Amino acid sequence: MLSRQSEMRVVTEEDIDALEIGSAILGTGGGGNPYIGKLRAKQVLREGRPMRILPLQALPDDAKVVSLGGIGAPLVSHERIKEGREGLRCVRALEERFGFRIDAIACEEIGGQNSMEPLIIAALAGLPVVDCDGMGRAFPEMQMTTYSIYGHCSTPSVMCDCHGNVVTFDHAVSELWHEKMARACVVAQGGASTLASAPMDGIFVKRFAIPDSYTKAISLGRTVRAAQKRHEDPVQAICAFEHGKQVFTGKIVDLKRHLKGGFVRGEAILDGFDDFQGDTAQIDIQNEYLVFTRNGVVEVIVPDLVVILDNDTGEAISTEMLRYGQRVSVLALPCHPLLRTPEALKVVGPSGFGLGHLTYRPMEETDRKDMPA
Amino acid sequence: MLSRQSEMRVVTEEDIDALEIGSAILGTGGGGNPYIGKLRAKQVLREGRPMRILPLQALPDDAKVVSLGGIGAPLVSHERIKEGREGLRCVRALEERFGFRIDAIACEEIGGQNSMEPLIIAALAGLPVVDCDGMGRAFPEMQMTTYSIYGHCSTPSVMCDCHGNVVTFDHAVSELWHEKMARACVVAQGGASTLASAPMDGIFVKRFAIPDSYTKAISLGRTVRAAQKRHEDPVQAICAFEHGKQVFTGKIVDLKRHLKGGFVRGEAILDGFDDFQGDTAQIDIQNEYLVFTRNGVVEVIVPDLVVILDNDTGEAISTEMLRYGQRVSVLALPCHPLLRTPEALKVVGPSGFGLGHLTYRPMEETDRKDMPA
Structure with a gap:
């Protein structure tokens, strides 16, 4: 479905360096430490798994898009490294549940490590990441995405931890209940897991996602780096x-x-x-x-x-x-x-x-x- | 599959009264208050939904048996009445997940309200309850059943609450992890939900369940009642x-x-x-x-x-x-x-x-x- 390779941006290690800086700023203190995410992202690139960013408006209306990110306390994710494929297990579980393949990965929050997670998981799955996110920054809770705010039902969702535990939130009576249950469960799992929400249609994502998040975060990082090199005030x-x-x-x-x-x-x-x-x-x-x-x-x-x-x-x-x-x-x-x-x-x-x-x-x-x- | 109706015991309201007494004793203080369970069970009987108890040894080897019960703090279940069909939603979700129909319901713990829950849900589902349980009493945690102790993997399991939330524990790396995650989640759901574990084969249940739990609890209740009537020391x-x-x-x-x-x-x-x-x-x-x-x-x-x-x-x-x-x-x-x-x-x-x-x-x-x- 997403064959227009020419429209996609191929992510370089230098992009990842810039994204680390930009996403840390947009993280407003949270979203997980992007330094660790950067190391993990570079490792994936060096394993020969390309990362591609698809412009939001190039997303087909009927594309099936899954938004994912780390859930838990940034403090924990800073001290306990992920197993690495938690998000991939989430995507596969959703595919099995829904009976169709996912076409693209979206970003839950562009702030912090959660900017890296979709790139990493999409690279492992051979999928593109859409140039958007659900917050344009980082927020502490899951119902705080524009996806949820503007009507997407984020369940059934799947949460995986570094131990191998897999939990599906089949149905939550509200987005806030989803957050409450997942939050309680991530604490039981040790405080830092990965969660992928129910697939969205491309047409919805194009309308309600925060647009151009990756482009912007990478450019922001480059801007800071350029100022530093010129000894200007970042x-x-x-x-x-x-x-x-x-x-x-x-x-x-x-x-x-x-x-x-x-x-x-x-x-x-x-x-x-x-x-x-x-x-x-x-x-x-x-x-x-x-x-x-x-x-x-x-x-x-x-x-x-x-x-x-x-x-x-x-x-x-x-x-x-x-x-x-x-x-x-x-x-x-x-x-x-x-x-x-x-x-x-x-x-x-x-x-x-x-x-x-x-x-x-x-x-x-x-x-x-x-x-x- | 379970057509040998003649072998089944049909539960009467008088049996429920006796079970209330017997299961309260075997509950050793927990398992949920059987008084409330009794009222709910009688209501189901009066709605014309028969309850049938199948002798453990009459269970076919290849029968698919789901064990279920309330999870949470007895104190909460005593103050907040169940919606009533939480367990039925669990069973249906498991059937959908596994792609086969469940043949019989088993009891997780015979102590307290959890003796009533399988009878109620089985009656709603038109299924028999096997004359057995996983504890022969009540215990506070889920890994404490003979089912789990002797090798049954209780995931995927499904937990439902009175609000309508549905959570599947697809995979837990151990029975204790299952308990930890479900416990955290039930607290988020308000402290009193219903959980049904992955189906067991009849041959396993016959070997590792505590046998004759319903027969015994009902007889125990009758014994107490008879002693009270004769003004003897119960x-x-x-x-x-x-x-x-x-x-x-x-x-x-x-x-x-x-x-x-x-x-x-x-x-x-x-x-x-x-x-x-x-x-x-x-x-x-x-x-x-x-x-x-x-x-x-x-x-x-x-x-x-x-x-x-x-x-x-x-x-x-x-x-x-x-x-x-x-x-x-x-x-x-x-x-x-x-x-x-x-x-x-x-x-x-x-x-x-x-x-x-x-x-x-x-x-x-x-x-x-x-x-x-």
Whole structure:
């Protein structure tokens, strides 16, 4: 079905290097550490298994597309390496269940290691990866994809772990129930498994996926790398590329972080310096950075992206890499418009994270009086 | 396949009443409250759906038998009534998965409400229930059946809840992993679901099931009822029927009980009276009563049965019905020989409950010097 090879982008090791940087930024602290994903992806490439990215609009309407990704706490996936073919077992189990072959793999979340997982599994399966994802960033929970938000029923889904356990969620009465059951089960499996959702039709994916995610993440990574080579400020390069803004520069002076219910939860407190001398910031964590608060006032909140970068290297810092005393810059990047609709905000806005007392305001509308020009 | 109707016992409402009493005793405090199961079973009978019990030895070698039962904390199943057809959905999902029809239902555990569940579901499905079970009592975990102990792989299994969620455990790398994943998932589903295990062949069931469980539990219930009618001591009637002994009479003076990881856990402390004046007893709980300790010395331990009876009525008291101040008798009943083999004791002996510092001694061998004649 997907024979238009000429339209596909063949992924190189240099693309993977750039994707590591770009997906770490879009991961807003979560999505799994892309460094480990990068190593695994390169190993697959070196085994002679090509990775191909199919432009979203080249996807046939009737193509059968399976979205997959790692599920669990990034902290665990950082310390326990995958067996490697969990996702392939998920895809094969879905094919057996549905009685048809899958045509392409889609990305659940472009942020973090979960950008690598579809490439790896698609390469093992000899399938292309569609140039899209379900979040345009990383989110902690499965119902937070545009696929689910705009009506795809993600069950029957299959979850596999590194031990060889296979669980099918045949039917969930809602996307949230699916998340709850899978989350409980992944904790029992050790905290880091792979889940593939029920196949989607190409026509649905073209309409409701976040488009061009791989192209964008790779280009973002290249932009950072180019700025670094020119000894320019990568922070400004990222802001220019993503229409974002630098909201804080400071030092981490307090850090609470723990594993609870299969998630990394906690908060980081920062004392400002440079342009932000005298300010105190707080960043709330649930696998990802959810809320940026300055001097007690919320300035950036989900679904917009809060990104923490190492002040020296310009590299994104994931939640498990946060350390007391780190000197960091905090960036705010606007989320994709598909995440700002009323139906999306019910799921990925503040109330979707138990923060119903806060109201989403697009980051472009927050007060810039404290911002550097 | 199972056309020998003449060999089957047709279950009456009076049988259900007797089963309530007998299964509560064999439940050793757990297995779910049989009172609620009784009401549901009678309702099914009154809807004109007959229940039939097939003698174990009448089961054809090639019959396909599915064992099922409630999974979760008895405390939850006592407060949240089942939708009713969870088990039927499990059976249908297994039939679809395996591509053949199920011939008979088996009982996972004869203790408590789980004695009723197979009868109810089999009646809804128009199938017989085999006169056997996998425990001869109740145990808190799924790997603790003779089916699992003697080699049956219980996956693929299907778990359904009252909401309509359906989960298949396609493959677990061990019976214990199956238990762990299902337990985590049932907690996410609210703490009381129904699970049906992969079909077994009749020849396996005939060899490794605990035989005649329904016949025995119903007869036990009748024995208690007859003793009550004759104003005789039901405790002695139970001991005579089950080759058991009364090990304690006393008052509950302390009770710790909480829901943890999907189980009811805790302990009851009793002060003795009558023949046991001056003695203190402790009973440890994990859904069921696991260990009876007198004055710091373990006297009865899993897999032998510890039963608590109301001193006035002679009725078995389940863990969720324990109250401070209750006056009770404690009975010890010997478990079935299939639970006393070395391979069984690895799973259902003390070490299977995290009590590896204790050694199993058959209750018949414990010191009787303190026992009443």
